[in-house]
Amino acid sequence: MTSPRAGSPIASNKGRARPRLVLASASERRRDLLAQIGIVPDRICAAEIDERPHKGERPRACALRLAEEKARAVAARLPLDPPWLVLAGDTIVAVGRRILPKAETRAEAGMCLSLLSGRSHHVHSALACLSHxxxxxxxxxxxxxxxxxxxxxxxxxxxxxxxxxxxxxxxALQGRAAGVVTHLSGSYSAVVGLPLAEATALLAGMGWRAPDGEAAP
Structure with a gap:
């Protein structure tokens, strides 16, 4: 049997080409989270989209829409061969139905902290996986x-x-804010930036396998 050429898709233990995994994010924390469970993307591409919520858009729906738009924006720049999977994520923090910004200035961060102080809020962490x-x-x-x-x-x-x-x-939950959180229900990794258990299941469901031929852990 001939070994795969360098740069060619890696064959799985079922004889099918392993899709190349493309992470649609420039976020170091998302890369680090995936690395914790042994998932290393073959390629990383930042998705350039307008991340502003639509008027009246619900927080959860916004997270799902943005994750899908990121995946599609990156997919549009990829060739069809070799086969690939694009994994994208988006995180929305909301107090009630109010979507808080991804803080770019100290003033924005201060406004967010004022709203979060002494209150519960929701973190919606969405994933999109798009195949070639x-x-x-x-x-x-x-x-x-x-x-x-x-x-x-x-x-x-x-x-x-x-x-x-x-x-x-x-x-950042993994930073200084860890000292002011009194309760968390749900997924720690999702609040940090990427729900790992769900990402693993999503990739497996789309046919992605780790390079050693075993399913992603």
């Missing part, structure tokens, strides 16, 4: 997080840490 032949699978994990009541010093410390930049809701 047009198959699409979507998942969304809904988690609930509660912050303690933040005094001025705590708020300033969170802002000074700077790890809020670009984060949905203006905080």
């Amino acid at each position: 032949d047009g198959r699409l699978a979507l998942r969304c994990v809904d988690s609930r997080v509660r912050f303690k009541v933040l005094d001025r010093a705590e708020r300033e410390a969170l802002l000074a840490a700077g790890d809020w930049a670009g984060k949905a809701g203006g905080y």
Whole structure:
């Protein structure tokens, strides 16, 4: 039997070409999360889309739409051969039906912290997996997080840490904000940026296997 050429799709233990996995994200935390469970994308492509919510759009629906749009935006730039799977994700933090921004300024992060202080909020972490032949699978994990009541010093410390930049809701659970969370129900990895159990199941359902021929852990 001839071994696959360098650069060619890796054959699975069932004799089928393993699709190349493309992560539609420039987020280091998403790459790190996948690496924790042994999933290393073959390629990483940032998705350039308008991430603003539509008027009246519900938070969960917004997360699912944005994840799908990211997957499709990256897929449009890929060749059909070799076969590929695009994995994209989006995280929305909401207080009630109010969608909080992905904080870009200290003022935005401060506004988010004011809204989150002493309250529960929802984190909707959506996944989209799109194949080269047009198959699409979507998942969304809904988690609930509660912050303690933040005094001025705590708020300033969170802002000074700077790890809020670009984060949905203006905080990073894996950073300084871990010290102000009093309750979390749902998925820790989803709140950080990518629901790992669901990502594993989604990829397996779309036929992706790890390079060693075994299913992703």
